Amino acid sequence: MAELSIRATPGPERGTERQPVAEVQDLHLSYRAGGHPVHAVQGASLTVFDREAVGLVGESGCGKSSLARAIIGLLPEGRTVIEGGRLVVAGRDVTRLSAGEWPGLRGSPVAMVFQDSLSFLNPLMRIGAQVAEAVVRHDPGADPTARVRELIDLVRLPAVAARAYPYELSGGMRQRVAIAIALGCRPRLLVADEPTTALDVTTQAEILKLIAELQASQGMALLLISHDLAVVRALCRRVYVMYAGRTVEWGPTGAVFESPAHPYVHALLGAARTVRDDHGRFATVEGEVPDLRHRIAGCPFAGRCPRALAVCTDRMPAPTRVAGLDTREVRCWLYEPDAAP
Amino acid sequence: MRRYVLSRAAAAVFIIAVVMVVNFLLTHVVPGNPVDALVGEFPAPPEYVEKVKRDFGLDRPLLVQLWLYAAALAQGNLGFSFANREAVLPLILRHAGNTLLLMIPALSAAAIGGILLGSAAARRAGGLYDAALTAVTLAGYATPVFWLAQVLIVIFAVTLHWLPAQGMLSIDQGSGTLASVVKDYLRHLVLPGFAIAISYMAVVARVCRASLLEAMRQDFVLLALSKGLWPARVFWRHVLPNALIPVITVIGYNFGFALTGAILTETVFGWPGLGYLFITSIAKRDYPVLEGIFLLASVAVVLANLLTDLAYAAVDPRVRRSLLGAAA
């Protein structure tokens, strides 16, 4: 992606004792859909620290959106079962949090930007009013009108946009509104779920640039979810790769993308590189994604993996460090020191 | 917005004009001669018949007649009813007033009741309550309203003696106090009002339930929740306004159906409104009254549709964009 010249934002200083703003530990969750439960997440872990930008990538259906919604407590009520693992937001264990307690955590410390703002904005309310709702909720001391004007300005929208209705704005402008709303909540962590996927290429670049700058200037953490590797590479210092409901490899973005450890990530990047004019959209990897209606005991990639071992279909390995760095880990039997070939 | 209002108003005027022409054509379809249609078969003095012939130019070409007819209408001349010894327009308007005294309370109660029932059903989606609502709506579509009226009379007036069976006011109310008159009116209102209201209420409830469920599933609900708003606020400020749009349109566009129901119900209950006038005029072959009622009812429906269009546009900003000819 040649035009995108955003430098990844600097992360927090190394070596300081820092609390993660959001932590997911080995989460397992499933949806009840008709007769069969769908096991959307079967063992995902991730950590986001204050003021850092983390990416979460994977194909459609790998569970990344479910993970994002879990962090903000927006999983479909009544149909979701958290089967295992832990979820910690701003130091608080929210794994078994009741529906009544979640509103206190949404917006601040965690705010979310969704994919396609036309359907995500109330068509009957003016933009300014929708931003004001966030302000009034999270910024009780502030003058709403002034603050709304400030936020609209911050996302580089003209002041008149406040009087507009959602249908009157373009896709890019609506995403800016979504960002303004999220900022109005004064979040510690901004979760952006495919924020630019519905936009054209030029607008994508603008919005990403905006997100990057705001993240730095507002001192927020960012969890950027995308199936577009180039986007994540441009903005995020660290990245997690998910496949079939599990996080399979994670570490500093540059390192993971330059020399991927997990065969799936390797295949993914190989596929991406063969498509020159597209910017990193996934082409195809051989084989098919496993059926999430069944729990898979071993590694879900085993069926498609060119380097699969016998043990791969039996069980999933624990995370191992790559190249001796504690910032880079992978879940693959190839890297387990005592795995039988 | 103004353009939308003007275009809808223009469409309404056009439709009313066409209805007028239809009305005009009706009078010329009568097998006898058009005089009968204009005068009725009630014996009328020959001078009046001659006057009608001249005024409406019955010996002139059709277009001229149409023009004269339209001119007469514009002056409020709908003819004269010999059966009632009164000019048609004031006669109809007087009875229309009584019909409104029946319809307005009944439909208001039905609309409000329907919204409440629909909201309750949406909250308990899939349960017994919901199934019952669906059953009642289906029944409502199938019930002949005059029969429902008869059944109500049989049960509540004849058997239980709770409520009066006929009329709008009791005969001996001439000298009563305002309070007692109102009370008497209300007692008479219950059964016919219920007959009209029930299927209207069922339709409103059904649509309200469906649109609430639809609105609750919308994406903007997620975003509103993600701001940390409490569910109650999300419901009242985001879900309900969006859900009410189809409800408003169904309330408004079913006015014609409600009007017909009111007219039929009135005859069974002897309520002195348009329905009563209509039926007695059929028996007396008082055609000008029948045509007058037809015209008035059509105009009322057109106006109700226009009001609904405007209300819809007032609530939903997206509609104001699509101006002309979108309605189809």
Added chain:
Amino acid sequence: MRVLWALVRGPVGVASTAFVAVVAALAMAAPWVSRTDPNQITNDVLLAPLTQAVLGTDELGRDVLVGLLYGLRVSLLVGLLAAAFATLVGIAIGALAGYFGGWIDTALMRITEVFQVMPSFILAAVIVALLGPGLTRVVMVIAILSWPEAARVMRGEVLRVKQLEYVDAVRCLGIGELSVMIREVIPNALGPVLAVGTLIIGRAILLEASLSFFGLSSPDSVSWGRMANSGQQFLFAAWWLSVFPGIAIFVTVLMFNLFGDTVGRALNPRYARS
């Protein structure tokens, strides 16, 4: 045909289809089912139900049950004929409007709007009052008032179907527009329209009942509405004269409506009544 199988799936489908079939058979076979003449005046006046006559007799000693049977013929006849005409007209107008668009569409839709605005019962009553009663007249009037709904649905479907690619493919073969419309588009747009057509049957039956209740239908045939009307004066003394005809109307219309829903679902799995 798989469509027929779809009709009998689910309790509602089975019940309504069975009802429609039985009722149609009864109507056709009425004179053989009951030997009694519905207009037969006897001396058994105003008998209560479940005494000698199953549903009672009226003030002229006529049997109510037999009356219901013969009234069924009229209701079904009017309902089916009117709905058939209305659907045919609706298909024609809706297809033309939807397929050709432009000013044809606008003009036809304005006409449709006019017909939808005029209150059906009132207009029907006025026309019948002016022209005199008669079954054919009633059928025509009801048909004229019911076609707008069929036209709208047809137009919507045609709009949808004509976008499909295979229509363009056929056009490329050089076939004339009218031919394309008739041979390709219309057959594929028919599903929902036929469902609406069956719903119109119910509405037509109700309209006929209302008209005959006010003495505006054919005076020589037995009709449920007329029976209910004659029962009006006996509301206090002989409730069965009004209640049973009403029940007959109610059940028949309800079953036809449910049948309409079933047909709609059978012809198009996506279609569900809101």
